[in-house]
Amino acid sequence: MNTVIDLFSYDFFLNAFWASFFAAVSCGIVGTYIVSRRIVFVSGGITHASFGGIGIGYFLGWSPLLGAAIFAILSGWGIQLFTQKGKVREDSSIAIWWSLGMAIGIIFIYLSPGYAPNLMSYLFGSVLTVSTTELYLMGALSLVLVLFFALFYRLILYVAFDEEFAKTTGLPVNLINYLLISLIALTIVLNIRVVGIILILSLLTLPQATANLFTKDFKKMMVISVLFAFIGSFAGLLFSFYVDIPSGASIIFTLVLVFALMKLAFYIRQKLLSRG
């Protein structure tokens, strides 16, 4: 059996390692925003809508990720626009984009000639097959996110916390909302290859739930989420490699396990403290 150190001499493993690292950075940061703002299901809508772009990408012979990115950003804006201007209730608006995207994806994949070979990797992720180009894109996105959240930290925090009040202090609330929904869309699309459309919500919520046990400060929550996302992804990756199970599912399973253990630890600690 290979030791972990040996694994790093394989290119595919090194790529997978960096993919989990960038996934942890991007999902840790963006997920904290999503969870704090309670827009987990907006993100679910964007994720599934992006499947439409993957289908059209296949059909036209483009990169499926490009199609997915366009669909994800448009659906993110669409959900916001519907809710704000169209007076559609937010959850209904999400459902419309969610199912529309899936429907378009299924139709175009059906129309595409031949069998779509790595369709499963979009649905369930496959961190071991992430390409170098995708890795560069993930790295660039992570860098952009770190810079954006560091430079505009307070602006983002204030708008996320109390949008209406933020308007009264003259903050560019709409601009920030649309920028952030675009960054959410890009984060989702570039991480689809890591854990897949079906599973990506967990990478955006589970590390945050774990981090939330330790802190109730937005900034610290981002940092701790990145940490737990990385622990979960890397441990999940190793687990999938040694036990030979799909990596996406393995990562999610590890994230849930970490959360459950931490939750239990906090529960026991509280019991002990309250006893004296």
Next chain:
Amino acid sequence: MNEKLVEIKNLSVSYDQQRVLEQANLDIHPLDFLGIIGPNGGGKTTLIKALLGLVKPDAGSIKFHIPLKKVGYLPQINQVDKRFPITVLDVVQSGKTGGKFLNVFRKDHADRLYAEQLIDEMGITGIRHKAIGELSGGQMQRVFLCRSLMNQPELLILDEPDTFVDNQFESELYEKLKELNKRMAILLVSHDVGTISYYVKTIACVNRQVHYHPSNVISTEQLASYNCPLQIITHGHIPHTVLGMHENHDHHEHRH
């Protein structure tokens, strides 16, 4: 006082295609302490939101004679997400208009120092670094009051600050407002006519229209004549002025 902070003229506002305010008129003067009362759905909050530029009026005008950032605002407490991961200091600092954003890592920023000063003055120094989810209703209101004071306002607008707080904090809050009123005009929306009339100087009844009442003594009959069907209820340990006293007030009614 002939100087005015804000002039509202013939203001009409709709919400979901329904007219909530119709040709409303109201002037706010320096050091006013104006209580806004009226039935639920009568347009109290809409009036405030129009003042703050949060809803667009159909017609009419709102003229400010002070810079917009000199208007402090305390929204209804149920408007915010109480489980949001944010600390008391950050909430208070978010009240600053034109605050610096590039100060994630700096601690000695002027905004932060002023936020700390406000928190100290409110007597809640110990909760500075707590998350808002860990506070009691009274503490949370104090935090939001601090936030509304960040710009050193000349007009402070409060939307039902007395909900979800206990009686003791309620009287403390009103005493605090009385003190602040020496420096700034206060516009206070409340459902509790009895309590506020002890503290406010003047009253405006909002029910589609705005009826200004230049005194803090108002009777049920007068309320009825303003088309403002409210019951004057009293509770708690707050001293009350005589309500329902009938005097001749030269209340001018606008556009009945």
